[in-house]
Amino acid sequence: MEKLALPTKRGSVLTGVLFDSPTKKASTVVIAITGIHGNFYSNPFYVNIGNTLSKAGIDFIYAQTADAFGEMLTVNVKTGQEELIGSWNEDFNNTDEDIEAYLGYAYQKGYQNIILAGHSLGANKVIYYLSRHHDPRIKHFIFLSPANLEHLTSVVTEEEKQAILEQRHQGNGNKRMSFNLLGWIPGTANTDYQWVFDNILNNVHVEPDKDFSQIAAIDQTGAMIIGTYDRFTYGDPTNFLQNINNHMKTAKQNKLIYIPKTGHTYQQKEQQLANQLLKLLKEWGY
Numbered sequence: 001m002e003k004l005a006l007p008t009k010r011g012s013v014l015t016g017v018l019f020d021s022p023t024k025k026a027s028t029v030v031i032a033i034t035g036i037h038g039n040f041y042s043n044p045f046y047v048n049i050g051n052t053l054s055k056a057g058i059d060f061i062y063a064q065t066a067d068a069f070g071e072m073l074t075v076n077v078k079t080g081q082e083e084l085i086g087s088w089n090e091d092f093n094n095t096d097e098d099i100e101a102y103l104g105y106a107y108q109k110g111y112q113n114i115i116l117a118g119h120s121l122g123a124n125k126v127i128y129y130l131s132r133h134h135d136p137r138i139k140h141f142i143f144l145s146p147a148n149l150e151h152l153t154s155v156v157t158e159e160e161k162q163a164i165l166e167q168r169h170q171g172n173g174n175k176r177m178s179f180n181l182l183g184w185i186p187g188t189a190n191t192d193y194q195w196v197f198d199n200i201l202n203n204v205h206v207e208p209d210k211d212f213s214q215i216a217a218i219d220q221t222g223a224m225i226i227g228t229y230d231r232f233t234y235g236d237p238t239n240f241l242q243n244i245n246n247h248m249k250t251a252k253q254n255k256l257i258y259i260p261k262t263g264h265t266y267q268q269k270e271q272q273l274a275n276q277l278l279k280l281l282k283e284w285g286y
Contacts, residue, residue, distance in 0.1 A: 001050070004061070006101040010094065011078030012066065012085055014101050019050030019060040026059040028113040028286040030277070031102050035120030035147065036087050036185065039068045043119065045270035052274035058281055059111070063102045065122065066090045070186060088176065088187050092194050092201055099129045107137065113286055115222075117142035120264065124149070124201040131203075131214035140284060141222030142277070145264050146244065148232045149195075149202045155182055156196055164192045204244050206234050212247035223255040223280055227262035227269070255280065 004016040017040075020026065030053060032046065040046055040062070050060040066072075067087035076083045099116070106114050116138050118126035123146035130141060160179060167175065167189035174188050181192050194200075203214040224244060226237045233240040241256045248254060257276055262269035 004105065006105055007077045008094070008097040008101045010097060011076040012083065012094075013074045013077060014064055014066065014098060015072075015074075016064050016102065017050070017062040019054040019062070021054050021057045021059060024057055026054075026057055027111060028115070028281070029059040029061060029106050029109070029111045030115045030117055030142070030281070031061045031063050031106060032142075032144075033063050033099060033102070033116070033118035033122035033125050034065055034068045035118070035122040036067045037069065038119055038122060039064065043265050045266045045273050048270040048274040049277055052271070052278055053281070056278055056281075058278075058286060061102060061106070063099075063122075065098045065125065066094060067121070087185055088191065089174070090187075090191055092199065095125045095128050095201070096132065099125065103135075103138075113139050115140045115142060115281070115286075117144060118146075119144040121147045121149075121201065123147065124203055127203045127214050127218065128201055130220060131217035134219050138220060141218065141220050142280075143222070143224045143244075144273075145226050145230055145232075145266075146204045146224070147201075148204060148206060148234075148240065149199055150205065151232050151234065152182055153196055153199075160192075161196060164189050164196060168193060204240075206236070206240055206243065208243050208246070212244070215244060215247045216249065218248060218250070221250040221253040223257060225257040225259065225273070225276065227259045227264060227266055229261060229263040231263060255283075 002018040005013050007013050046062045053060045066085045067090045069086050071084055071086040116126050123143040173190040180186050224241045230237045245251045245254050259269050266273045
């Protein structure tokens, strides 16, 4: 296991972990992009996945993005200055850079097969990336519990929306809001504005007639996985994944996998999730 510190084009450094095979040089790697606050502490299933895959000869990268924690103190490699990054000031327009930091590392390591995965908001980021970059080196995708953002932001009140707009209008977009967005995300007015008004990651939906243009642009085949108790799907995780898949070019080749009796972060089913992923990768020939 190796700790990673990978610079982005803008100089911010993202930290992750490589779970590598103890017995041989792996030809395949799964890169798992984290969601908001989707770190080891809140999502322990990453450890199960990493240990399970690496023992089977498949490398695994736990890939933290800028919002894996509320705040992370790092040093920008371009400016040499300390910077505080996290969910509080994330810019979703940096999604490509964040993912490319990990892909660049994998390309440099010489993996022959790259599977790009993401959990929760990380899955939405992978969707956004794959819709814009048609890289044949990325063999498959895996979406773990993609985030239904309209459900998440439905709790934002009109008063909160107006406060966000007013603070930006006053030129204070980079200042923290006085409330936590969604009840648990402290953030700047600019970040909150992206969440509520201009979210480029709002790409999966329960309703079949919403905007699925990003999903429709993806070329790769892959898999989608969700817990049957996932509470961000209006009570119907099965239909949620089927609806997403119905809008994909590769719908007939994709696999939909349901982990029974667990929710968005696979609590108490962490090893079952890891086993399902290993089975999936073996079916794909890795």
